Amino acid sequence: MFQVTVPCVRAKSIREALAMAADGGRILAGGTDVLVLAKENMITSERLIDISSIPELRGIEINSKKIIIGAAVSLTEVMTHPLIRAEFPALVMACDVFASPQIRNRATLAGNIANASPAGDTIPALYAYDAIVQIRGRSSGSPGGRRSVPATEFVSAPRRTALEPGDLITEIVLPRTHGTHKGMFIKIGQRKSLAISKTMVAVATTEFSAGTIKHIGIALGAVAPTIIRLPDAEALLTGKKVTRELARQARAFAEAAVRPIDDIRSTADYRRKVSGVIVERGLLGLRILES
Secondary structure (H helix, E strand, C coil), rough: CCCCCEEECCCHHHHHHHHHHHHCCCCCCCCCHHHHHHHHHCCCCCCCEECCCCHHEHHHEEEEECCEEEECHHHHHCCCHHHHHHHHHHHHHHHHHHHHHHHCCCCCCHHHHCCCCCCCCCHHHHCCCCCCCEEEEEHCCCCCEEEEEHHHHEEEEEEEEECCCCCCCEEEECCCCEEEEEEEEEEEECCCCCCCCCCEEEEEEECCCCCCEEEEEEEEEEECCCECCCCCHHHHHHHCCHHHHHHHHHHHHHHHCCCCCCCCCCCCCHHHHHHHHHHHHHCCCCCCCCC
16 A cells, blocks of 8 residues: 655644755645546655645635635535625636545645646636635745745746745735626546546626626646646637637637647547637537627
């Protein structure tokens, strides 16, 4: 039986977690990927630091401009929050197909983006919603310094992020917009859940009352070294109502933008074609077609 032999300690406060991280520890919240990383020899720290019980990281704060989700808040807590369900439906859909209920009860948004997998299920939605990653640590200029990094800039390559030794994600911030909120998340895999994505898309819109798109984010996963946005398709659709013709044009933008690979789960050609298909379906699924 495979075992993780790295000792794990539980931090009681952010300050304590930062001190431990500065001394060479590796942060974990839900810890659902620990065995996966250990099997791939990707845990090189002398100890793991569990932040799941730190009170400052356990809450969801709301004001008129943003929703602030603590780094230790589980995906289940995110997807069942009434305001998040109302204003960030694509993120809720992504959480709903993330692994199994047991894992969703432990896994976190912060942990998913920190793992920086191109197939991380919640990351496309974070990109599409222009989420911000809040970081504390030495890379901010002092041991307890703070900095903000857009989700779209946080992941630089597979398993590589803006985090530096001694850093800790404290919150994921979702900017709030005014209007009618609609979203779609489509994941293609061997099964509906408990399977790594072959390709996936998050489409998030804020509409004016007439159904015209005020703001849109479209992000694809598992088709490039990092999650990718589709700025050309977003620009095409902004200020308009979605039509079948515009959805087809967005499909072409998606097929041109992706950089998929052949691997054990799928071929590059399949991923490219299906990426276009799910972008088109995601847009049509918003049900804001012109009559």
